[in-house]
């Protein structure tokens with residue numbers, strides 16, 4: 207981007223812009239190194255059954271333990287990873303690590319534990335997406351039925367034909383499919399009963415609207431009612447308060463995920479939680 211032109215026709219850049227550019231280049235270099243040096247971490251956020259309070263699933267959320275900047279969140283580096291094609295390698299690392307961690311928990315007394323992984327649009331659009339994904343899953347002997355992939359409505363609407371074929375292949379292998387951030391994308395509801403979808407994840411913006419007397423709760427009501435009608439599982443994201451939890455429970459929402467129970471935590475913490483309380487969620 208050119209900020210403006212000097213009177214001699216030279217382009218000049220603001221200080222902040224050159225810093226941004228330098229930052230970006232540094233970050234890109236750092237991200238390449240991070241992959242080489244194994245600085246990416248996978249954190250897990252419990253998905254808790256709304257009726258039993260048990261942990262039924264874990265969503266893998268990537269973090270970057272940057273040597274100087276500390277712990278970085280996806281918003282700090284995922285867009286860059288997607289622009290620079292590093293997303294392919296990054297995604298493989300996450301799935302690899304997650305299959306390893308959750309596979310271990312599955313084999314050590316939690317056979318039904320589900321692993322939910324987020325997929326980037328670029329990853330899903332790759333012609334060898336299904337093949338690559340399943341290679342990693344099989345390499346870890348991870349049971350396909352315990353895997354749930356999370357995609358957004360936009361990914362589906364982008365190329366409905368291609369995506370539906372890939373999703374059908376995965377579903378036939380036993381992989382579950384969840385729509386993430388449901389209700390926030392640019393989409394038609396028509397795809398829902400035409401695709402092998404198992405789960406709808408109610409976006410946190412709708413959950414936030416659950417407050418006494420707030421009209422925003424209508425959207426949650428509608429989504430849950432629709433999910434019931436279509437026999438889909440429903441996970442509410444971003445549950446932070448007891449009031450939200452109670453509301454969702456009464457509505458018949460199957461699972462909840464959010465800071466009320468737990469943020470995403472490192473594998474070691476999850477091992478402890480699963481061991482200590484025999485898969486009971488620990489409210490903190």
Ligand code: C2E
Nearest residue numbers: 267268279280300324325326444445446463464465466470
């Ligand atoms: P998402 O899949 O919708 O994940 C939910 C986000 O909400 C996570 O942010 C999670 O830490 C946060 N969250 C969970 N509970 C609460 C709550 O009660 N309150 C609030 N305010 N936030 C809550 P995070 O980890 O920063 O991830 C952001 C997004 O980055 C994810 O949104 C997902 O789209 C993407 N992402 C994360 N990990 C991966 C990955 O491994 N691969 C890909 N492709 N995308 C990822």
Ligand code: MG
Nearest residue numbers: 265324356386
């Ligand atoms: Mg997600």
Ligand code: MG
Nearest residue numbers: 386387409443
């Ligand atoms: Mg979400």
Ligand code: MG
Nearest residue numbers: 324358386387
């Ligand atoms: Mg998201």
